[in-house]
Amino acid sequence: MKTPAPLALVLPWLLLPGTGVQATEYRQMDRTGSYIHFTSRQMGVPVDGEFRSFDASLAFNPEAPAQARGQLRIALSSIDTGLREANEEAVGAQWFDVKRHPEARFELRQIQPLGTGRFQVSGVMSIKGSSQPMAFGTLLKASGRQAVMEGSFVLKRLDFKVGEGLWGDVGVVANEVTVQFHLVLSP
Structure with a gap:
Protein backbone atom coordinates (compact mmCIF):
# COMPACT_ATOMS: atom_id res chain seq x y z
CA MET A 1 0.00 0.00 0.00
CA LYS A 2 1.09 3.52 -0.69
CA THR A 3 2.24 5.87 2.04
CA PRO A 4 0.82 9.39 1.68
CA ALA A 5 3.19 12.29 1.21
CA PRO A 6 3.83 14.46 4.29
CA LEU A 7 1.12 16.94 5.17
CA ALA A 8 3.59 19.84 5.34
CA LEU A 9 3.19 22.42 2.61
CA VAL A 10 6.16 23.45 0.54
CA LEU A 11 5.22 26.16 -1.92
CA PRO A 12 7.22 28.21 -4.44
CA TRP A 13 6.31 31.83 -3.57
CA LEU A 14 4.35 33.60 -0.89
CA LEU A 15 2.13 36.48 -1.92
CA LEU A 16 1.18 38.96 0.71
CA PRO A 17 -1.39 41.75 0.37
CA GLY A 18 0.26 44.81 -1.09
CA THR A 19 2.53 42.96 -3.52
CA GLY A 20 0.68 44.43 -6.50
CA VAL A 21 -0.20 41.05 -7.99
CA GLN A 22 -3.44 41.05 -9.94
CA ALA A 23 -6.23 38.49 -9.82
CA THR A 24 -5.23 35.33 -11.63
CA GLU A 25 -7.33 32.48 -12.91
CA TYR A 26 -5.51 29.16 -12.54
CA ARG A 27 -7.31 26.79 -14.88
CA GLN A 28 -4.65 24.23 -15.78
CA MET A 29 -3.55 21.64 -13.27
CA ASP A 30 -0.12 20.01 -13.41
CA ARG A 31 -1.17 16.35 -13.13
CA THR A 32 2.36 15.10 -12.49
CA GLY A 33 2.92 17.49 -9.56
CA SER A 34 -0.55 17.19 -8.00
CA TYR A 35 -2.01 14.45 -5.83
CA ILE A 36 -4.98 13.49 -3.67
CA HIS A 37 -4.22 10.81 -1.06
CA PHE A 38 -6.42 9.44 1.69
CA THR A 39 -6.06 7.32 4.80
CA SER A 40 -8.90 5.41 6.42
CA ARG A 41 -8.89 2.70 9.06
CA GLN A 42 -10.27 -0.78 8.61
CA MET A 43 -10.50 -2.78 11.84
CA GLY A 44 -8.04 -0.31 13.36
CA VAL A 45 -5.44 -0.74 10.60
CA PRO A 46 -4.56 2.27 8.40
CA VAL A 47 -5.49 1.86 4.74
CA ASP A 48 -3.82 4.32 2.35
CA GLY A 49 -4.93 5.14 -1.14
CA GLU A 50 -5.21 7.79 -3.77
CA PHE A 51 -7.35 9.09 -6.59
CA ARG A 52 -5.52 9.09 -9.91
CA SER A 53 -7.90 11.24 -11.97
CA ILE A 74 -12.49 13.82 -8.62
CA ALA A 75 -13.29 10.82 -10.82
CA LEU A 76 -14.30 8.32 -8.13
CA SER A 77 -13.62 5.35 -10.43
CA SER A 78 -9.93 6.32 -10.32
CA ILE A 79 -9.58 5.14 -6.69
CA ASP A 80 -6.44 3.12 -6.03
CA THR A 81 -6.11 1.39 -2.66
CA GLY A 82 -3.35 -0.88 -3.86
CA LEU A 83 -5.76 -3.85 -3.96
CA ARG A 84 -7.86 -4.66 -7.04
CA GLU A 85 -10.66 -6.21 -4.94
CA ALA A 86 -10.90 -3.15 -2.68
CA ASN A 87 -10.98 -0.82 -5.71
CA GLU A 88 -13.82 -2.85 -7.25
CA GLU A 89 -15.79 -2.80 -3.99
CA ALA A 90 -15.26 0.96 -3.54
CA VAL A 91 -16.88 1.87 -6.87
CA GLY A 92 -19.97 -0.28 -6.15
CA ALA A 93 -23.41 0.86 -4.98
CA GLN A 94 -22.72 0.60 -1.22
CA TRP A 95 -19.62 2.79 -1.46
CA PHE A 96 -19.27 5.44 -4.19
CA ASP A 97 -21.94 4.11 -6.59
CA VAL A 98 -19.99 5.47 -9.56
CA LYS A 99 -22.64 4.38 -12.07
CA ARG A 100 -25.00 6.98 -10.58
CA HIS A 101 -22.44 9.37 -9.03
CA PRO A 102 -19.20 9.25 -11.03
CA GLU A 103 -17.62 12.32 -9.48
CA ALA A 104 -16.94 14.00 -6.14
CA ARG A 105 -16.82 17.79 -6.23
CA PHE A 106 -15.56 20.48 -3.88
CA GLU A 107 -16.82 24.01 -4.63
CA LEU A 108 -14.59 26.61 -2.99
CA ARG A 109 -16.66 29.54 -1.72
CA GLN A 110 -14.18 31.58 0.29
CA ILE A 111 -10.55 31.85 1.34
CA GLN A 112 -9.79 33.78 4.51
CA PRO A 113 -6.19 34.78 5.33
CA LEU A 114 -4.81 33.51 8.64
CA GLY A 115 -1.32 34.99 8.22
CA THR A 116 2.05 33.66 7.13
CA GLY A 117 0.69 32.14 3.92
CA ARG A 118 -2.01 30.18 5.75
CA PHE A 119 -5.65 30.38 4.78
CA GLN A 120 -9.00 29.02 5.91
CA VAL A 121 -10.81 27.48 2.93
CA SER A 122 -14.61 27.19 3.02
CA GLY A 123 -16.83 25.45 0.53
CA VAL A 124 -19.20 22.61 -0.18
CA MET A 125 -18.22 18.96 -0.71
CA SER A 126 -20.57 16.80 -2.77
CA ILE A 127 -20.24 13.02 -2.90
CA LYS A 128 -22.81 10.41 -3.89
CA GLY A 129 -25.69 12.90 -4.07
CA SER A 130 -25.02 14.42 -0.63
CA SER A 131 -23.50 17.85 -0.01
CA GLN A 132 -21.91 19.14 3.19
CA PRO A 133 -20.25 22.45 4.07
CA MET A 134 -16.55 22.08 4.85
CA ALA A 135 -13.84 24.36 6.19
CA PHE A 136 -10.18 23.53 6.62
CA GLY A 137 -6.78 25.14 6.83
CA THR A 138 -4.39 25.23 3.91
CA LEU A 139 -1.27 26.93 2.73
CA LEU A 140 -1.45 28.72 -0.59
CA LYS A 141 1.35 30.31 -2.53
CA ALA A 142 1.11 31.83 -5.93
CA SER A 143 2.97 33.74 -8.58
CA GLY A 144 1.74 34.94 -11.94
CA ARG A 145 2.67 31.59 -13.45
CA GLN A 146 1.86 29.06 -10.74
CA ALA A 147 -0.20 28.49 -7.61
CA VAL A 148 0.16 25.60 -5.18
CA MET A 149 -2.53 24.76 -2.64
CA GLU A 150 -1.86 22.01 -0.15
CA GLY A 151 -3.44 20.77 3.03
CA SER A 152 -5.56 18.10 4.61
CA PHE A 153 -8.96 17.61 6.16
CA VAL A 154 -11.02 14.89 7.80
CA LEU A 155 -14.12 13.77 5.96
CA LYS A 156 -16.84 11.72 7.64
CA ARG A 157 -17.81 9.15 5.04
CA LEU A 158 -21.24 8.37 6.51
CA ASP A 159 -22.25 12.03 6.04
CA PHE A 160 -22.11 11.19 2.33
CA LYS A 161 -23.60 7.67 2.57
CA VAL A 162 -20.26 6.14 1.58
CA GLY A 163 -20.06 2.62 2.97
CA GLU A 164 -23.69 1.64 3.46
CA GLY A 165 -25.19 -1.63 4.66
CA LEU A 166 -22.72 -3.84 6.50
CA TRP A 167 -20.02 -1.26 5.75
CA GLY A 168 -21.84 1.31 7.88
CA ASP A 169 -20.39 -0.31 11.02
CA VAL A 170 -17.67 2.12 12.14
CA GLY A 171 -16.09 -0.68 14.18
CA VAL A 172 -15.16 -2.32 10.88
CA VAL A 173 -14.39 0.76 8.77
CA ALA A 174 -13.84 4.06 10.60
CA ASN A 175 -16.13 6.97 9.78
CA GLU A 176 -13.22 9.43 9.55
CA VAL A 177 -11.12 9.56 6.40
CA THR A 178 -8.12 11.88 6.26
CA VAL A 179 -7.64 13.44 2.83
CA GLN A 180 -4.34 15.05 1.85
CA PHE A 181 -4.08 17.18 -1.28
CA HIS A 182 -1.37 19.00 -3.21
CA LEU A 183 -2.60 20.92 -6.24
CA VAL A 184 -0.23 22.65 -8.66
CA LEU A 185 -2.12 25.11 -10.88
CA SER A 186 -1.17 27.47 -13.70
CA PRO A 187 -3.06 30.11 -15.75
Whole structure:
Protein backbone atom coordinates (compact mmCIF):
# COMPACT_ATOMS: atom_id res chain seq x y z
CA MET A 1 0.00 0.00 0.00
CA LYS A 2 1.09 3.52 -0.69
CA THR A 3 2.24 5.87 2.04
CA PRO A 4 0.82 9.39 1.68
CA ALA A 5 3.19 12.29 1.21
CA PRO A 6 3.83 14.46 4.29
CA LEU A 7 1.12 16.94 5.17
CA ALA A 8 3.59 19.84 5.34
CA LEU A 9 3.19 22.42 2.61
CA VAL A 10 6.16 23.45 0.54
CA LEU A 11 5.22 26.16 -1.92
CA PRO A 12 7.22 28.21 -4.44
CA TRP A 13 6.31 31.83 -3.57
CA LEU A 14 4.35 33.60 -0.89
CA LEU A 15 2.13 36.48 -1.92
CA LEU A 16 1.18 38.96 0.71
CA PRO A 17 -1.39 41.75 0.37
CA GLY A 18 0.26 44.81 -1.09
CA THR A 19 2.53 42.96 -3.52
CA GLY A 20 0.68 44.43 -6.50
CA VAL A 21 -0.20 41.05 -7.99
CA GLN A 22 -3.44 41.05 -9.94
CA ALA A 23 -6.23 38.49 -9.82
CA THR A 24 -5.23 35.33 -11.63
CA GLU A 25 -7.33 32.48 -12.91
CA TYR A 26 -5.51 29.16 -12.54
CA ARG A 27 -7.31 26.79 -14.88
CA GLN A 28 -4.65 24.23 -15.78
CA MET A 29 -3.55 21.64 -13.27
CA ASP A 30 -0.12 20.01 -13.41
CA ARG A 31 -1.17 16.35 -13.13
CA THR A 32 2.36 15.10 -12.49
CA GLY A 33 2.92 17.49 -9.56
CA SER A 34 -0.55 17.19 -8.00
CA TYR A 35 -2.01 14.45 -5.83
CA ILE A 36 -4.98 13.49 -3.67
CA HIS A 37 -4.22 10.81 -1.06
CA PHE A 38 -6.42 9.44 1.69
CA THR A 39 -6.06 7.32 4.80
CA SER A 40 -8.90 5.41 6.42
CA ARG A 41 -8.89 2.70 9.06
CA GLN A 42 -10.27 -0.78 8.61
CA MET A 43 -10.50 -2.78 11.84
CA GLY A 44 -8.04 -0.31 13.36
CA VAL A 45 -5.44 -0.74 10.60
CA PRO A 46 -4.56 2.27 8.40
CA VAL A 47 -5.49 1.86 4.74
CA ASP A 48 -3.82 4.32 2.35
CA GLY A 49 -4.93 5.14 -1.14
CA GLU A 50 -5.21 7.79 -3.77
CA PHE A 51 -7.35 9.09 -6.59
CA ARG A 52 -5.52 9.09 -9.91
CA SER A 53 -7.90 11.24 -11.97
CA PHE A 54 -8.99 14.71 -10.84
CA ASP A 55 -9.00 18.30 -12.01
CA ALA A 56 -9.00 21.67 -10.28
CA SER A 57 -9.30 25.37 -11.04
CA LEU A 58 -8.82 28.46 -8.88
CA ALA A 59 -9.63 32.15 -9.32
CA PHE A 60 -7.55 33.91 -6.69
CA ASN A 61 -6.57 37.52 -6.02
CA PRO A 62 -4.14 37.89 -3.11
CA GLU A 63 -5.52 41.42 -2.61
CA ALA A 64 -9.06 40.04 -2.12
CA PRO A 65 -8.78 36.38 -0.94
CA ALA A 66 -12.37 36.30 0.36
CA GLN A 67 -13.58 36.52 -3.25
CA ALA A 68 -11.66 33.44 -4.37
CA ARG A 69 -13.58 30.79 -6.27
CA GLY A 70 -12.52 27.33 -7.33
CA GLN A 71 -13.52 23.79 -7.94
CA LEU A 72 -12.03 20.34 -7.47
CA ARG A 73 -13.52 17.41 -9.39
CA ILE A 74 -12.49 13.82 -8.62
CA ALA A 75 -13.29 10.82 -10.82
CA LEU A 76 -14.30 8.32 -8.13
CA SER A 77 -13.62 5.35 -10.43
CA SER A 78 -9.93 6.32 -10.32
CA ILE A 79 -9.58 5.14 -6.69
CA ASP A 80 -6.44 3.12 -6.03
CA THR A 81 -6.11 1.39 -2.66
CA GLY A 82 -3.35 -0.88 -3.86
CA LEU A 83 -5.76 -3.85 -3.96
CA ARG A 84 -7.86 -4.66 -7.04
CA GLU A 85 -10.66 -6.21 -4.94
CA ALA A 86 -10.90 -3.15 -2.68
CA ASN A 87 -10.98 -0.82 -5.71
CA GLU A 88 -13.82 -2.85 -7.25
CA GLU A 89 -15.79 -2.80 -3.99
CA ALA A 90 -15.26 0.96 -3.54
CA VAL A 91 -16.88 1.87 -6.87
CA GLY A 92 -19.97 -0.28 -6.15
CA ALA A 93 -23.41 0.86 -4.98
CA GLN A 94 -22.72 0.60 -1.22
CA TRP A 95 -19.62 2.79 -1.46
CA PHE A 96 -19.27 5.44 -4.19
CA ASP A 97 -21.94 4.11 -6.59
CA VAL A 98 -19.99 5.47 -9.56
CA LYS A 99 -22.64 4.38 -12.07
CA ARG A 100 -25.00 6.98 -10.58
CA HIS A 101 -22.44 9.37 -9.03
CA PRO A 102 -19.20 9.25 -11.03
CA GLU A 103 -17.62 12.32 -9.48
CA ALA A 104 -16.94 14.00 -6.14
CA ARG A 105 -16.82 17.79 -6.23
CA PHE A 106 -15.56 20.48 -3.88
CA GLU A 107 -16.82 24.01 -4.63
CA LEU A 108 -14.59 26.61 -2.99
CA ARG A 109 -16.66 29.54 -1.72
CA GLN A 110 -14.18 31.58 0.29
CA ILE A 111 -10.55 31.85 1.34
CA GLN A 112 -9.79 33.78 4.51
CA PRO A 113 -6.19 34.78 5.33
CA LEU A 114 -4.81 33.51 8.64
CA GLY A 115 -1.32 34.99 8.22
CA THR A 116 2.05 33.66 7.13
CA GLY A 117 0.69 32.14 3.92
CA ARG A 118 -2.01 30.18 5.75
CA PHE A 119 -5.65 30.38 4.78
CA GLN A 120 -9.00 29.02 5.91
CA VAL A 121 -10.81 27.48 2.93
CA SER A 122 -14.61 27.19 3.02
CA GLY A 123 -16.83 25.45 0.53
CA VAL A 124 -19.20 22.61 -0.18
CA MET A 125 -18.22 18.96 -0.71
CA SER A 126 -20.57 16.80 -2.77
CA ILE A 127 -20.24 13.02 -2.90
CA LYS A 128 -22.81 10.41 -3.89
CA GLY A 129 -25.69 12.90 -4.07
CA SER A 130 -25.02 14.42 -0.63
CA SER A 131 -23.50 17.85 -0.01
CA GLN A 132 -21.91 19.14 3.19
CA PRO A 133 -20.25 22.45 4.07
CA MET A 134 -16.55 22.08 4.85
CA ALA A 135 -13.84 24.36 6.19
CA PHE A 136 -10.18 23.53 6.62
CA GLY A 137 -6.78 25.14 6.83
CA THR A 138 -4.39 25.23 3.91
CA LEU A 139 -1.27 26.93 2.73
CA LEU A 140 -1.45 28.72 -0.59
CA LYS A 141 1.35 30.31 -2.53
CA ALA A 142 1.11 31.83 -5.93
CA SER A 143 2.97 33.74 -8.58
CA GLY A 144 1.74 34.94 -11.94
CA ARG A 145 2.67 31.59 -13.45
CA GLN A 146 1.86 29.06 -10.74
CA ALA A 147 -0.20 28.49 -7.61
CA VAL A 148 0.16 25.60 -5.18
CA MET A 149 -2.53 24.76 -2.64
CA GLU A 150 -1.86 22.01 -0.15
CA GLY A 151 -3.44 20.77 3.03
CA SER A 152 -5.56 18.10 4.61
CA PHE A 153 -8.96 17.61 6.16
CA VAL A 154 -11.02 14.89 7.80
CA LEU A 155 -14.12 13.77 5.96
CA LYS A 156 -16.84 11.72 7.64
CA ARG A 157 -17.81 9.15 5.04
CA LEU A 158 -21.24 8.37 6.51
CA ASP A 159 -22.25 12.03 6.04
CA PHE A 160 -22.11 11.19 2.33
CA LYS A 161 -23.60 7.67 2.57
CA VAL A 162 -20.26 6.14 1.58
CA GLY A 163 -20.06 2.62 2.97
CA GLU A 164 -23.69 1.64 3.46
CA GLY A 165 -25.19 -1.63 4.66
CA LEU A 166 -22.72 -3.84 6.50
CA TRP A 167 -20.02 -1.26 5.75
CA GLY A 168 -21.84 1.31 7.88
CA ASP A 169 -20.39 -0.31 11.02
CA VAL A 170 -17.67 2.12 12.14
CA GLY A 171 -16.09 -0.68 14.18
CA VAL A 172 -15.16 -2.32 10.88
CA VAL A 173 -14.39 0.76 8.77
CA ALA A 174 -13.84 4.06 10.60
CA ASN A 175 -16.13 6.97 9.78
CA GLU A 176 -13.22 9.43 9.55
CA VAL A 177 -11.12 9.56 6.40
CA THR A 178 -8.12 11.88 6.26
CA VAL A 179 -7.64 13.44 2.83
CA GLN A 180 -4.34 15.05 1.85
CA PHE A 181 -4.08 17.18 -1.28
CA HIS A 182 -1.37 19.00 -3.21
CA LEU A 183 -2.60 20.92 -6.24
CA VAL A 184 -0.23 22.65 -8.66
CA LEU A 185 -2.12 25.11 -10.88
CA SER A 186 -1.17 27.47 -13.70
CA PRO A 187 -3.06 30.11 -15.75
